[in-house]
Amino acid sequence: MKTQRETMTDEEQYDLAYFFESSLDYLCIAGFDGYFKKVNPAYCKLMGYSLDELKSQPINHFIHPDDRGITSQYRDTIIQGRPLLHFENRYITKQGEVVWLSWTSMPKPEQGLVYAIAKNISHKKKMDEDRNSVLTELSKTNSALKQMTYATSHDIRSPLANINAIFNMMDLSKIKDAETVEILQLIQEAARDIQVKLNHHLDGFIKKGVNNVPIEWISLDTIYKRIHHSLKALITESQAEIDVNFSEVPEVFFNTAYLESIFLNLITNSIKYRRPEAHPVIRIKSQIDQGIHQLIFEDEGLGFDMEKVGDKIFGFNQKFHEHQDSKGIGLYLVYNHVKNLGGSIVVTSQVNQGARFTISFKNMLS
Secondary structure, three states, X not given: OOOHHHHOOHHHHOOHHXXXXXXXXXXXXXXXXXXXXXXXXXXXXXXXXXHHHHHXXXXXXXXXXXXXXXXXXXXXXXXXXXXXXXXXXXXXXXXXXXXXXXXXEEEEOOXXXXXXXXXXXXXXXXXHHHHHHHHHHHHHHHHHHHHHHHHHHHHHHHHHHHHHHHHHHOOHHHOOOHHHXXXXXXXXXXXXXXXXXXXXXXXXXHHXXXXXXXXXXXXXXXXXXXXXXXXXXXXXXXXXEEEEEOOOOXXXXXXXXXXXXXXXXXXXXXXXXXXXXXXXXXXXXXXXXXXXXXXXXXXXXXXXXXXXHHXXXXXXXXXXXXXXXXXXXXXXXXXXXXXHOOOEEXXXXXXXXXXXXXXXXXXXXX
């Protein structure tokens, strides 16, 4: 015969409401109609609103205007019965402050409800923003220094070329004073020497970035497994399907750190910019096309409108989707890693039909 305690439900045995009321994380129950049904005290405190105030307005009312579109897309996915893991968006508090929240939401279609837990990641976003600001300033400074070097080189080269041209037109045999001829010859030799040294230093400046990068034969499978391990949680949570085939070209002659960055950025982009209603599907393979070793990354995500983005796709700080994590740096890095080592990268894409990145490696042994 069971005791009274054994016949009690979990709700009766344990005070589950205590978890809801005392949790420092933000717990919410929302309806498919777009309104909060219940939120815990921690969330009320964060937002600065009372429970009644939060329940009286549509949830979109509290979301940052720039994030309402992408939030609505993913809300439609939840209504279809699919969980939403680690979705990030911005809310505006009653005091007008912006807070970043990371949501894990589980739908219960038979009740028309969504049970969600959020964490405040505003501090992390601030650190990312500061880091990207520093990267932007460093990039601008580096670009300005390069432009100054090129401009200075051009400005000096032009008068040097003119001086050398004048000397080439001069007939020193017509000058009778030997001392004058000797001085002119010294000036001519000095001008030529300056031009040679200038060309040498400028070429060294341009090639410095490439020549200092160590190149070696790298196993594509080794790099992929390394990146897959570091992204394991993200891949699992997103339920990403990744198919790899490096049988045609098992190795490439490249820089290890650059190749890891390429894999990392292209895989995370495919997961980040997946279509809301579908799991990420990624295909990675190597191939030989007309003697050129290539690496292909292909997904079935949001894709790009190539007529609009055109040659901007690999530009610094260029953004083409509403995703809040988009910083416009990933593809910029991928492009520069490939180009700095003499390769090329081409993208083909259509909106909501995914994207295909084809990386062609330079034959570094030729």
